[in-house]
Amino acid sequence: MNCEEATKLMDGYLDGELDPLSNQKIEQHLQDCPECDRAYEAHRALIHTIGSATPYYKAPVELRERIQSSLREEIAERPLRNVARAARSLILRGPQTVPSGIPWNWLALAAAIIFAAIITLNLVPRLQRPGNDQFLATQLIASHVRSLMANHLTDVASSDQHTVKPWLDAKLDFAPAVADLSSEGFPLIGGRLDYLNNRTVAALVYQRRKHFINLFVWPAAPDATGTPKTITRQGYQLLHWTDSDFNYWAVSDVNDKDLQAFKQLFEERIARH
């Protein structure tokens, strides 16, 4: 790391928001470069003082009271509004309930129902099945990329599965298996919480040479299918598989072969436990 890079990452380092790797690099640079170290110390002292001396505007008591009474007014008005809405819909529906006696009305209705049924039967399965996966794939890649943006790779940084697992267990409503695969060339870097598919999921972070693998884990639906699936998108590899308990999605920029090997090693290891 040179001085320019160190200056760029200095604020992230100061805020403790760098990934472990960049953190290590900048620390090394500050040890080697007295000039950057001085600049960092001055920056840190100033930011710290400014932070604590900036006035904090607490809410006045009247504001709390104002809010509480406006919320109660809102609640009190609700039934009135519901009545108004019901009345309005009654008036609007009024003329339609008058028997018209025109048969084409019923024909039109029947045609509309058939039409809707055709659309539903043809379109919805086509939209839903691959669409779901594609949408999830987009979310997974976004999470993966976000995690690498020099700020939030891990919540708990440890290569020890016995540190990562209890940390995740305490934060989640399920207990994912965690295995360190250092000896096989996929060291565990840490774990993280993420939000995907409308739920909180565990993200295990592994390294493969200079690349990172995010392994997202959440409980599988009871009727989940077992066939593994590969998706390639924007240069990223996604590999999906399930076991009796969990859904796994591995996302990385390593090649497909490495990712398959990773899956196999991971499955072998957790099966042994």
Next chain:
Amino acid sequence: MALLLKEEHASETEDFESTAKIVKFVVVKKREEEHAQPAELTSFEEVMLPHLDAAHNLARWLLRNEQDAQDVVQEAYLRAFKSFSGFHGSNGRAWLLTIVRNTSYTLLKKNRAVDLTTTFDEEIHAPGYESVSPATILEHSEDAELIREAMDELPAEFREILTLRHQEGLSYKEIADIAQIPPGTVMSRLARARAKLKEYLAARIGKEK
């Protein structure tokens, strides 16, 4: 409850105790009304009212005006309550601050469009401030009034990010969510905001001397 009411009715015929019993009756009635408050409101207030100071502080820094800040916070709480059924997350503060922030910007855009454009004060760039050393800035940086003036001169996006990081201690990810910017932008914007604040402080100190 029925038993209690009955007793109270009976007591009205007993002169020497009636006053005390009537008082008790009123208290019981009032408590009953409080219980009638919808559970939704109770849980909303439990989750969101603890963040009132944070909400007010952010609005105050964004709007730089106490009356506007209070109006915006009240409006934001009402909006939050209306969409509370859609809130399933665990981070109530970040969720509320997002609403406060959006409501503040709506007002800023409506009332003072000029505020949102980054303005550069010519005076600030007057000669002299380059000569102020970091040590001198540090000496003055405990002066709350000086910092307030310098902060107020910053563009809204800088005031916002400094408040969220320095005063609320939020993570980059939370800041990205609230300010609706990519997480990768948080660090660079924060660095620019801090540099600008330093510069404005130096300018003020330079002028004072």
